[in-house]
Amino acid sequence: MTKKTDQENGGISRRAFIGSSAAAGAASILPKGAAAAPQATASTVPVSLPPSPQQMAREVGDARPPTTFRAAVRPGSDLIVQVLRDLEIEYVASNPGSSFEGLQESIINYGEIPNVMPEFISAMHEESAVDMAHGYAKSEGRPICALVQGTIGLQHASMAIYQAYHGLAPMVILVGRDDKHFLQAHTADDVAGVVRSFTKWDAQPKTLKEALDDIHEAYRQAITPPCAPTVVVLDAEVQKEEAGDLEIPAYRPPVIPTITTAQADKIASGLLSAKNPRISVGRFRTPEGIRRAVELADLVGASVETKSPEGPMSFPQRHPLVGPGADGDADYELGLEVPGAQVSLNGPHLRTLTERDLTGINFGGIRPPVRPRQSPPGENDLMADAEASLPVIISAVQRQTDARTRKTIEQRTVRHGKVNHEARMDALREALEKKREGWDASPVSTARIYAELWPLIKDLDWCIGGPTRFSGMHHMDLWDHDRPYSYLGGHPAAALGYGLGAATGAALAARDRDRIVINVQTDGDLNYTPGSLWTAAHHKLPMLTVMHNNRAWHMELMYVQYMSGVRGRGHDRAHIGTTLRDPYIDYAKMAEGYGMKSEGPISDPNLLAAALARGVESVKNGEPYLIDVLTQPR
Amino acid sequence: MTIMMKFKNHITALVAGSVFIFCPAGAQVAFGPVTGDAENGKQAYYDYGCYGCHGFNGIGRHNLANDVSGIMSNEALYLTFLRARADQNPLFPTQSMPNYAKESLSDEDALDIYAYIRSFKDDPPEVEDIPALKAILDAAKE
Numbered sequence A: 001m002t003k004k005t006d007q008e009n010g011g012i013s014r015r016a017f018i019g020s021s022a023a024a025g026a027a028s029i030l031p032k033g034a035a036a037a038p039q040a041t042a043s044t045v046p047v048s049l050p051p052s053p054q055q056m057a058r059e060v061g062d063a064r065p066p067t068t069f070r071a072a073v074r075p076g077s078d079l080i081v082q083v084l085r086d087l088e089i090e091y092v093a094s095n096p097g098s099s100f101e102g103l104q105e106s107i108i109n110y111g112e113i114p115n116v117m118p119e120f121i122s123a124m125h126e127e128s129a130v131d132m133a134h135g136y137a138k139s140e141g142r143p144i145c146a147l148v149q150g151t152i153g154l155q156h157a158s159m160a161i162y163q164a165y166h167g168l169a170p171m172v173i174l175v176g177r178d179d180k181h182f183l184q185a186h187t188a189d190d191v192a193g194v195v196r197s198f199t200k201w202d203a204q205p206k207t208l209k210e211a212l213d214d215i216h217e218a219y220r221q222a223i224t225p226p227c228a229p230t231v232v233v234l235d236a237e238v239q240k241e242e243a244g245d246l247e248i249p250a251y252r253p254p255v256i257p258t259i260t261t262a263q264a265d266k267i268a269s270g271l272l273s274a275k276n277p278r279i280s281v282g283r284f285r286t287p288e289g290i291r292r293a294v295e296l297a298d299l300v301g302a303s304v305e306t307k308s309p310e311g312p313m314s315f316p317q318r319h320p321l322v323g324p325g326a327d328g329d330a331d332y333e334l335g336l337e338v339p340g341a342q343v344s345l346n347g348p349h350l351r352t353l354t355e356r357d358l359t360g361i362n363f364g365g366i367r368p369p370v371r372p373r374q375s376p377p378g379e380n381d382l383m384a385d386a387e388a389s390l391p392v393i394i395s396a397v398q399r400q401t402d403a404r405t406r407k408t409i410e411q412r413t414v415r416h417g418k419v420n421h422e423a424r425m426d427a428l429r430e431a432l433e434k435k436r437e438g439w440d441a442s443p444v445s446t447a448r449i450y451a452e453l454w455p456l457i458k459d460l461d462w463c464i465g466g467p468t469r470f471s472g473m474h475h476m477d478l479w480d481h482d483r484p485y486s487y488l489g490g491h492p493a494a495a496l497g498y499g500l501g502a503a504t505g506a507a508l509a510a511r512d513r514d515r516i517v518i519n520v521q522t523d524g525d526l527n528y529t530p531g532s533l534w535t536a537a538h539h540k541l542p543m544l545t546v547m548h549n550n551r552a553w554h555m556e557l558m559y560v561q562y563m564s565g566v567r568g569r570g571h572d573r574a575h576i577g578t579t580l581r582d583p584y585i586d587y588a589k590m591a592e593g594y595g596m597k598s599e600g601p602i603s604d605p606n607l608l609a610a611a612l613a614r615g616v617e618s619v620k621n622g623e624p625y626l627i628d629v630l631t632q633p634r
Numbered sequence B: 001m002t003i004m005m006k007f008k009n010h011i012t013a014l015v016a017g018s019v020f021i022f023c024p025a026g027a028q029v030a031f032g033p034v035t036g037d038a039e040n041g042k043q044a045y046y047d048y049g050c051y052g053c054h055g056f057n058g059i060g061r062h063n064l065a066n067d068v069s070g071i072m073s074n075e076a077l078y079l080t081f082l083r084a085r086a087d088q089n090p091l092f093p094t095q096s097m098p099n100y101a102k103e104s105l106s107d108e109d110a111l112d113i114y115a116y117i118r119s120f121k122d123d124p125p126e127v128e129d130i131p132a133l134k135a136i137l138d139a140a141k142e
């Protein structure tokens, strides 16, 4: 493709444009003595002329733009959208950019039912777009896309990509690249290079055919363990070219390596011959893994350890087999994505990706000598994806189970159920004694927020979208985490500015699934990318945000307080740079400004329950809601 | 054992060995007199950041309300505790109780804070009397 002049493309000439804006700009560089001149100039010579009748007709859509060459009949970006549709990518979260206007136009206009699968989701910041993909991925175990402007949008997105990489979140990041026609500052030879250390795979295809294949590969790579973000850079030409009769390639799903039948037989006989087998379950890739793990546990009547209150895609917390079990120490332990058991199945770890760090930055402590992230594989650690291996183990168990073993298993299951229930009641009673502390305190105790939310949502399908560590994680003791998405977990790279975006992504997943998302939102974290409040309002996402508003970056305040003590030079200035005072931020107003229903600040704990009820009601009706609660610091 | 743990044990022994009966939760501690001004103490408790880890009302990461550990039992012990925290350079960020040297928190302010802390009383309703908590308990029984 050769570069057309602006006139040929139907615009005003670049020279004329620069000429007129230079004249307008001259006013601002007049010498001081001529201070009154700009105003005088402004009133006599309008800087912008009223539109001509022709321009007006164009503006309101009555006239087609002048063209000198025909638009593509079957533009390349239509095929790209068809590929995304075939992959069942529900959403493309994006902040608009000229390097992908072709693709954006296809998303919103192409097909029988345009702008559905994928739907274009307006993000206010590229970091938010990626956080949304991250929240969605943790909730559904599958990717959506973030679409960002190369190179600037990708730089905005980079920290969120880094966090998603640590979070093992599958997503496909599409990046527009316009190398010739627009701003040189927005292009680069190797656009994806800036995020290569913390993405799993990337491509910068030269042709449309390659682009379609590369999107398939990016998708496969993203969902193959270790799951992670992948990148495809799409040139403007590729998006805009005439595809002619180019066929859309067929998608081949990845083949995920499992254990062998012989290994499965050994595990099955271990589980079946043990007096007291136990299964430790970590995080799977998709809900299918959980379904299979429940099936296996039920088949062998093993007591189960779950990570469900800590993160997504894990064994349901209130399953009767979950708990210490009836029979004391286990004599056979199987780890599913949990290392260190007698036999552990662990999918490949991110450490195997360190070779992608071509810059040698050794990002993110994946450099083993600093802090090894995992104990080295033990004798019985099998490097195989647990989720993919479960069907093989289940068949082996079914083959090996006879009537007598079945009877033993049934009896054991009943015993476990009883003991686990008692253990749970004990733990709950103890926890409730802690939760009632400071119950009537003002500002409000964080435990009270979670306690009063529970009766309102327990009969709904709910998901905790954002991290909860700073607000006390009280849901761990008080709520029943029985779905793959009950709690999506913390900040995987401890990087703030994530909660709202992740919860918004979880709410995208929730919107058409009759589910609501709870986001207990810290104030510091919110203020990095609050724009997702608007995204949630605009797209009518079922998200209840309850502020854990301690008016501080409180964790940092405590660190500085300690440091002040060590140095002995005063404690009364520790609030500098660690608190959000002078002025206080009004989050209800902030939400209102973004078009979200809201109320607060609430500091009287007796007003909390009613506010939460209003919030839940609103969210059930598809209207996101924010409640500003002034809380105890921790 | 860290210096602080040693110190705390030392205090514990000191208290237990002399005037006070050392107590599990619920038992009585004999409290010494209060000489500071609780009203001033309220502001100082905020300004010197005690609220940050102990909550605005003494319920927080480490509770001070209903305190029965002994350190709060008299002013002298409390002052000693404030002044004798670790003051070595920590390389790892920590959120534990800071040292409060005399130069940065005067005895007077510290004792006002003491008076304020002594006024804390957390008396929440029983679980059975808090509908939200009771509902959680009842549901779990099933």
Ligand SMILES: Cc1ncc(C[n+]2csc(CCOP(=O)(O)OP(=O)(O)O)c2C)c(N)n1
Pocket (backbone or CB within 6 Å): A470, A471, A494, A495, A496, A497, A522, A523, A524, A525, A526, A550, A552, A553, A554, A555, A556, A633
């Ligand atoms: C991107 C990023 N910047 C800075 C930090 C350092 N940091 C850790 S916790 C924290 C304060 C968190 O404030 P908030 O979200 O309000 O939670 P709080 O500690 O107040 O409960 C900061 C700034 C970080 N982890 N990530």
Ligand SMILES: [Mg+2]
Pocket (backbone or CB within 6 Å): A522, A523, A524, A548, A549, A550, A551, A552, A553, A554
């Ligand atoms: Mg905060």
